[in-house]
Amino acid sequence: MNWLKNKDTLYGFLVILPSLVLLGIFVYGFILQTFYTSLTDWGRDPAQALSANPQIRFIGFENYRELFTGFVDARFRQDLVNTFFFTLFFILGCLGVGLGLAIVLDRSPKGEGFFRTIFLFPMSLSFIVTGTIWRWMLQPQGGVNQLPTLVGLPKGEFAWLTSREQIWQVSWNDLPFLTALVVSAVLVFIALGAFRNGERRRGFIASGSTALLLLWAFTLGRTLQPLPYDEPHGFNLAFIGIIMAAVWQMSGYTMALYLAGLRGIPEELREAARVDGASEWQLYQRIIFPLLAPITLSAMIILGHISLKIFDLIFAMAGADNAPTDVPALLMYLTTFRANQIAKGAAIGMILLLLVAAVIVPYLYSQLKSEVRR
The missing domain is CATH 1.10.3720.10 (MetI-like)
Incomplete structure (x- = not known):
């Protein structure tokens, strides 16, 4: 019986193997390629961007820094x-x-x-x-x-x-403080749900994290300034x-x-x-x-x-x-x-991927966890 079970498992794995290979190459492989591209200077020089063999330099997270704090990328921040x-x-x-x-x-x-x-x-x-x-x-x-x-x-x-x-304008320099408040609200919701379900340990962890985050928000969070000038953004x-x-x-x-x-x-x-x-x-x-x-x-x-x-x-x-x-x-x-600007476009794509993952991954995790409990 064990031999038959192992044989069925092997056959099942061989059936889905082509799909796994294609998924690994055309989804996760391209995601990794896009992430690497976002860490380069590909496109900063127009001649380099259109070259058949561009000379690409690795510059780390410089593109991400410019998107969130660069003077010329205020449009991206308004887009967010x-x-x-x-x-x-x-x-x-x-x-x-x-x-x-x-x-x-x-x-x-x-x-x-x-x-x-x-x-x-x-x-x-x-x-x-x-x-x-x-x-x-x-x-x-x-x-x-x-x-x-x-x-x-x-x-x-x-x-x-x-x-x-525009209405409801806020300064981009208030982003760390406002983000901390939003995350704190989510943690409070998680803590209340945990206490309601009898998960006291999880509730205390969420409550403690909320307290520490609020303490940071009203102390260091107020002084953290991503930009050296005021940049208002609002609802168009x-x-x-x-x-x-x-x-x-x-x-x-x-x-x-x-x-x-x-x-x-x-x-x-x-x-x-x-x-x-x-x-x-x-x-x-x-x-x-x-x-x-x-x-x-x-x-x-x-x-x-x-x-x-x-x-x-x-x-x-x-x-x-x-x-x-x-x-x-x-x-x-x-x-x-x-x-x-290939590299900067790739950086925007990776930020979008992270935003989507921040929505999807916790939901998938909770669904899988509930299925395991059943």
Whole structure:
């Protein structure tokens, strides 16, 4: 039996070996190559970048230092801020709209199948098609700006995709302090969850880490200045239209997830809560929303992954050269293939990879850990 088992294991390994080799070469091999390229000066000299045999020097993390503290790379830092706000409002919008639509459809209204199809249809489109449609609608001289004229009002003047106005500005020099506060909030959430699940050791570790991080933030974190001058960054109002288009396309996805979760809750559980005197709001607050928490987490991971890599929607709606609506993925394209700064473009790509990994890896770890416990 052991011989047969070992033989099956060997056959299984041989079957997946070609896939492992191809994965190692074309995924992880290229990631390592990109990382090495980001540590060189490839592209600093235009003649070197276009040469058939470029003379490349190893310069370490100089490209990364310039991106975060260099005078000429302020656009990259604004792109990171744009990505933060886009991710935040994109996720909140998709979750809110998707949950609302799911709750309405869960009540089985007339024409449920028709409305479900209508709400899911935008998801079947590519971001290029969505961007083209919404670009037509958000033209400053037409589209939604013309709607007030239908009731005799002056046309709107909002520059949907070209506005350079910023709100909620913060200085880049406050980044270490703000990052420490965000990480502290996440650690507090982890500590509360650990204590709630009876994992006291994990809870105490998270609580201690939070205390040390806050102590650092309010002492050394306040004095750490990445730049020798003040550089404000904020939320560009030009992103409002892009966020609306992205939410319109992906809210059907969250609606489908939430609707499946709502339909999976036993009706007996709802009836028991009503018999105990729970109001409709208490039913959702105490029973339904907690049961939908795993779906919310999964949706947040997928939507966060999409938002960090967003490229095609913004390219179609605002173009590649519109700085107010720039994001790291678009800047990586411009830096690498227009400016021919190969190494700096590779550095932007590696930063994007780390941002995506920061979202995906903890989720995968928690899922694998829960499966092992089962």
